[in-house]
Structures are given as structure tokens and as C-alpha cells.
Amino acid sequence: MLTAAQAARLRALAAPYARDGHDHPLTNLAHACRDVPEDRWPELVAAHFARLRQASTGGESAEELLRDVHARLLPVESLTPELAGAMRYARVVADGLVFVHALDGPTSVRILTDDDVERAGLEELGQAAYANLMRVPVEHEEVSIEGRARLHSLYGDSPFVASKALFLSAAARQITGEPLPDTGALVVVPNRHLLAYHPITDGSVVDAVNGLASYALGAHEDGPGALSPRVYWWHRGGLTSLTVIDPDTRTFSLQPPPHLLGLMKGLVRLDRAGRLAAASTAEASQVTELTHTTAESIARLAGSPAGLGEAFASAVVLAHAHCAADPGAAHIDTWDAWATAVQLGSALFTGGQPQECHLGEDLVRQLPATSAEPPADARAWLDALYLAIVCRQKDRIGRLCQVPLATLSRDDTVDEYVVHWIDTLQSYFCERPMDDVVEKLLATMNTSMPEALTHAPKDFVNRVDYQPVALFHRLIARDHDAFAKTLTEALADHGAYWGTSTAPRARVALGPLAMASIAYDHGFPVATDLPYAPAYLLNRERIEVIPPA
Structure with missing residues (x-):
């Protein structure tokens, strides 16, 4: 911004124009003066106040108001007590932001008063303000920031560009052809000519929070038309600030609300496990590389047993990836990958004795003895159980169902229904009364309703x-x-969710395959030529002996 001396000079130049009894903020004028030599300041100041004199002073007809009104965001501090008294319809929509109606004139923009609103009608004015705002032209650009996050940047000459954040999902659909996800978006409106947003779909939301915070601060300082330096969460039509500003020190911190924080935790873990279609970039065809990664992960366990969770995750991906080229799981290498995943999943949650893990082509790795120290990873436990069910490992199923529910329920990255589902399965396989199983199944169903979800995207669930x-x-x-x-x-x-993705988890519907395996073993007439359900695992023809846990 301007130096103290420059600011004093600007105030002196503006003083003669301030004798009309009105308080004229000089923020935008200061931004304009900053970018030109000081010898041109007098003409800039004169032109600025000339535009103000030409501005509408009111009295337009209802038709004129409806023709040119736009919804607009203003910084809260711009709403002085004098203005607030004449604009009782205005409302604060988020920390630092106030919504008003503004009339777009040939040379200036006038904020409408209560008298204007009454003349045109509040409902009619609101509809016209929305329609006119959506017609404001913008430029669109996708911007990569640190990590994997990408931002959508909307910018333009109009002073109403940033105000499109009021109707962000409609603006996003208009620009990209896609609405925002149910989880919403992170958005910044640093100045009136710019907004940037990041749809919340995967674990890159963590990178986006920090990237947007830096982006907003820089653009807010650069101006003109400074609006807000905050990061907001757009969700279900509302804006919530993530930025907390200490009024004494003027320092900024990011504090996501509990709902968003839970969602971020859930997305990060889902993303890391390759469960999200929006985030998956791994190719299922990279079996050789995945085999090497899994083998190396197992080899390191002797010296670093804490890596067992990572080794199991790698083995699960490898087992799925084999089914790209071998969708029926007919080949021995595919079976070896599935058996290894079973061994590692069981060892992770229940411990086990030393045993060999085969990864095909004479590639064998020694899994060392492990103690039973189950992690608080509910979905990894479900993977381990599903794998044991598919591979008909009755003893391992029993051992997994002895893992304390209290341990798995400490996982703060999953929704409540996941824990109820684990409780249901443990009760079923431990042969508890069927009434208990049904009661827990009902709890799973009730807590998986869309309105109860806080950690996982609705489409994924x-x-x-x-x-x-x-x-x-x-x-x-x-x-x-x-x-x-x-x-x-x-x-x-399953197919619709993953679409054309080549991600490993797109190849097999593991949970449904596990349930189909139980049904098949109970005499249900289950077809064995189904997509995403390897036939030779489902019908047991590929099942071989796995070393005991």
C-alpha cells in the first residue's frame, strides 16, 4: 500500500472534495494511485470524485431498479451506522461479509436503500438481483497450487464477480458444467473482481486450505476493491469462515468448524487408501511396480514392524490391480496377491506367527511374527475381514471378530455407521443371538442416512x-x-461410481464380493459371471491353502 507520506498527500488532495458532508472512503482510490506516478494523482482524484458526483442519487422507477440491480458482497466494515440505518434489509452472510443489493449504473454502483427495496418489492428485487448477477461475464482459469489441489479462479472487470460466491454452486455449474459436490467447496473472495474456489472431493482439501489462505491474503492486499482475506466453506448455500483473526495482534489462523474438520479427516484417509474415484490416479496395470512395492514393504517389517499397516494397504491395492488383466482371478499370481493381503490384514489386527508371503514368480517374502496391536483403522479392519471372507479363512474371520470394538471406534475418520457395521459383523460371526444382529444392523442403516454423514461423501457411501x-x-x-x-x-x-477409472479399487467390489461369498456358501443361487466379482474367488475354485495365522 502507500507509505505514510503518500497517504497524507492523498488525503490532502481529497480534502477539497469532502466538503459535501459525506464520508468518502479512499481505499480504492489509494489502490489506483499506488500504481501510477504521483504527478498524476491530482487527475486521478478529480476523476474519482467526478464519478461519485455522477452516481445515481436515487429515485429510479421499480422497472429501472429491477433492470440493473445485482446481488453484492461488501466488507462488513463498509457498512457504517449511517448506512446500516438506511439498509435494514442488508444481512451479514459470514464473518467479514455483508449482502446488499446494488444498482449498476453507467459510471458507478449505488447500494440500494430500504426505500428502493420497498419500491421494487423485496422478492422481485431478489430474483432480479440473482439473474443479473449470473449474467455478469467472468474469465475462468484452473490454477494448481502446492500439493495436488487445484483451484477454479473466476475474475473479470465487473465489481460483481466476487459476489457470485453467494450462489457458488450455480456459478460453478455455469462455468464448468458441474455443480459443487454435496460436501461443498472452499472459497475466497479477496477483492470484488476475483473469487477462487476448490470443490471438496478428496484429500487435496488439506493442501487447498493452506493454498487458498495464502492466495487470499496476497490478492486482498493487492486490491483494488478489497473484500475479505478469509477462507470460507461454502456448504448447502451458506458461507462459514475458517479464518480466525486476532483483533489485537492482527494475526490469522485457520480453524475449520468441527463438521468440516471431520470431513477433511475422512477424505484424507479415504484418499490415501485409494477409495475415492475423484482422487485415484494409480493405474491398475502397474502390477509389476505394485508387486515390488509390496515386497519391499514386507521385507522392511523385520526391522520396522510399524510399517505393517502400510504393507497391508499396498497388498490390498496389488490384489485389486491383478484383476485388471485377470478379472476372474484365474491365475496363480492373482491368488498369491490375494493370499498375501489376507495374511497381512490378519497380522495387522490380530498378530501372528512367522510365515511366507508369495507374490508370484518365485518372489517370496518372510512375514515376521507380529503381536496383536490393532490400529484404530475401521475401514482397514473391514478390508481385512472382507478378504478373509472371500478367501474362506474361517479361523482368521474369528480372530478378526475378537478385535475390541472400542479400539476400532476410536477411529475419528469414519462416520458412526461404519462402527455399527463392524459391530453387526462381529456379532454375526461370533454367533450371537440374531435379534442382537438385527438390532445392530438397524443401527447401521439409521446412521448411514445422508443427513447423518459427516466424514464421507454421500456418493461414496x-x-x-x-x-x-x-x-x-x-x-x-x-x-x-x-x-x-x-x-x-x-x-x-460400483461401476457407476468408478466410471472409466483405471484405479485398482475400481476392479473389484470387495464388500459385495464378500457378501456374495457368504451367500454362495449358504446355497444361494449366486451367479458367478458377474462384473467386479472374480468368479474363481466367488466359486472357491481358485482358493488354496494359506499358512495359518
């Missing part, structure tokens, strides 16, 4: 994570026809 629950419901009801129909739907939803 509906199309992927909930499907085993729906199948289990049909399984314990012994309804063969309903199970077959639900299985077909579950596999179709």
Missing part, C-alpha cells in the same frame, strides 16, 4: 460403502431373489 450392508440385510433374511437383485444393483453402482 451410497454407491460403495453401504452396499455390503444392503446385501447383508437380504442375506440374513434368506431372501434369494432380493439378494440377487440387490447384488446386481450393488455391482452396477
